[in-house]
Amino acid sequence: MKAPLNEVRLRFLSRSRNEAFIRSAVAAFCAPADPTLEELGDIKTAVSEAVTNCIVHAYPDSLGWIAVRARLFEDGLLELTVRDRGRGIENIAAARAPMFTTGGAERSGMGFTIMESFMDLVRVRSAPGKGTTLTLRRRLHSRETSPARS
Amino acid sequence: MEIRWSGEGRELTIALSGELDHHTAKEVLHTLDALMEERLPLDCTLDLSGLEFMDSSGIAVILGVYRRVYELAGAFRVERVPPQAARVLGASGIDRIVEIRGEAVI
Ligand SMILES: Nc1ncnc2c1ncn2[C@@H]1O[C@H](COP(=O)(O)OP(=O)(O)O)[C@@H](O)[C@H]1O
Ligand SMILES: [Mg+2]
Numbered sequence: 001m002k003a004p005l006n007e008v009r010l011r012f013l014s015r016s017r018n019e020a021f022i023r024s025a026v027a028a029f030c031a032p033a034d035p036t037l038e039e040l041g042d043i044k045t046a047v048s049e050a051v052t053n054c055i056v057h058a059y060p061d062s063l064g065w066i067a068v069r070a071r072l073f074e075d076g077l078l079e080l081t082v083r084d085r086g087r088g089i090e091n092i093a094a095a096r097a098p099m100f101t102t103g104g105a106e107r108s109g110m111g112f113t114i115m116e117s118f119m120d121l122v123r124v125r126s127a128p129g130k131g132t133t134l135t136l137r138r139r140l141h142s143r144e145t146s147p148a149r150s
Numbered sequence: 151m152e153i154r155w156s157g158e159g160r161e162l163t164i165a166l167s168g169e170l171d172h173h174t175a176k177e178v179l180h181t182l183d184a185l186m187e188e189r190l191p192l193d194c195t196l197d198l199s200g201l202e203f204m205d206s207s208g209i210a211v212i213l214g215v216y217r218r219v220y221e222l223a224g225a226f227r228v229e230r231v232p233p234q235a236a237r238v239l240g241a242s243g244i245d246r247i248v249e250i251r252g253e254a255v256i
Contacts, residue, residue, distance in 0.1 A: 016173035023171075023203070043233035048205040052172040098243070106179060108209040110242040117241040 004071040004079075006032070011067045014055045014084070022051050022068060022111025029070045030078060035140045042118035043078065043138060049111040050082040050134050056103055058132060076140040085131040092124050152200070153181050160224070162191035162207070167200025170235075175207040182215055199230035208235065209242050216248050227251050246247035 008029055012018045023044045030043060054066045067083045089095045096116070101109030115122050115124075121137040151168040164185070170178065196215055198204070211230060219226040227249040231239060236253055239245050 016171075016176075019171045019173050020169060038233070038237070041237060045205050045234070045238060048171055048203075052205065052207065056172060061171065106175070106207075106210055108206045108213065108242065110206040110209050110244075112205055113243075114238060114241045118237070141248065 002073065003071055004073050007069065007071045009067065009069045011065055014064050014086075015061045016052075016055055018066075019048055019051055019055070023048050026068070026070055026080065030140070031075055032074070033072055033078070033140050039138070039140055043080075046115045046118045046138075047080060047082070048135055049115050050080070050136065053111055053134075054082065054084040054086065054132070056107065058084035058088075060087065061119050078138050078140060080136045081133060082136070083131065083133040086127040088130050089103055089124065089126040089132055096122075096124065151178055153178060155185060157191075157193075160190065160192040162189050163195040163197060165197040165200060166211075167202075168203055169203040170208040170211065171203065171205050172207040175211055178211055179214060181197060182211065183218075186215065190222055191219060192222060194219045194224060194226045196226075196228045197230055198228060198235055199232065201232055201235050204238055205242070206233040206238065206242065208238065208243055212248060235253040 008026060026047045027040055027044055030040065051066060058064065064084060064086055069081045071079045093102055098111040098113045099109040101107040115136065119136045119138045123135040126132040151170060151174040154165045155162060157163045196212060214224050229251045231250060231253055237252060
């Protein structure tokens with residue numbers, strides 16, 4: 001991959017009020033690429049899902065650090081990585097399945113399903129006890145250059 | 151987040167506005183739980199037109215209300231869904247379980 005046009009890295013505590021902060025920060029980072037309202041909504045939703053998972057599942061009863069890296073490439077590709085040093089995921093395939101949750105009635109188990117439907121790529125790397133790194137990619141303005149997404 | 155409700159007797163309309171995420175959903179779940187227990191609605195509408203953002207935490211909120219009304223054999227629908235929230239509902243497939251009526255006008 002060529003060098004990004006721009007890159008930011010943010011590190012913040014796993015406090016739930018930071019969910020709104022990181023959505024706004026990522027939206028502001030994308031603004032120069034002139035995303036459509038729909039693209040912006042999709043990206044904010046995916047970031048919200050990823051960071052909420054760190055807060056709820058990675059650090060269930062403690063505070064920990066979450067690191068987000070956002071990179072924007074010349075061809076309109078946005079790449080986000082969201083990393084925690086928390087509990088990790090035992091079975092990644094099971095975790096990604098629709099409706100799977102270890103979070104009880106307050107969770108829907110639809111986070112991964114939504115990220116997968118809104119992003120072009122969702123990659124999960126995780127080790128139990130060590131943490132999880134999520135990579136999300138979305139090409140902005142994809143409708144103008146390729147067939148409409150479903 | 152703001153939660154407002156209206157309606158007489160066993161009819162209840164709940165309107166949510168603001169950003170519905172995991173942070174704000176905790177309070178919403180709490181308030182709606184108490185409200186549903188008090189009103190035991192047989193005809194319940196959730197108006198989402200004031201939502202500026204919603205993620206899968208909102209799905210859990212909607213399913214929570216749906217379950218409470220279902221237990222009473224009442225009718226439940228989600229109304230006036232803004233575009234961003236509509237995409238989340240669509241991706242989650244919840245529109246196959248819960249009746250969704252009309253999109254929000256913006
Ligand atoms: N960062 C993470 N650390 C540990 N476990 C995770 C993480 N992200 C997801 N998981 C696991 O994957 C499951 C599914 O996640 P998701 O699809 O977002 O649904 P939900 O958050 O509603 O449970 C979670 O219930 C949890 O067990
Ligand atoms: Mg989740």
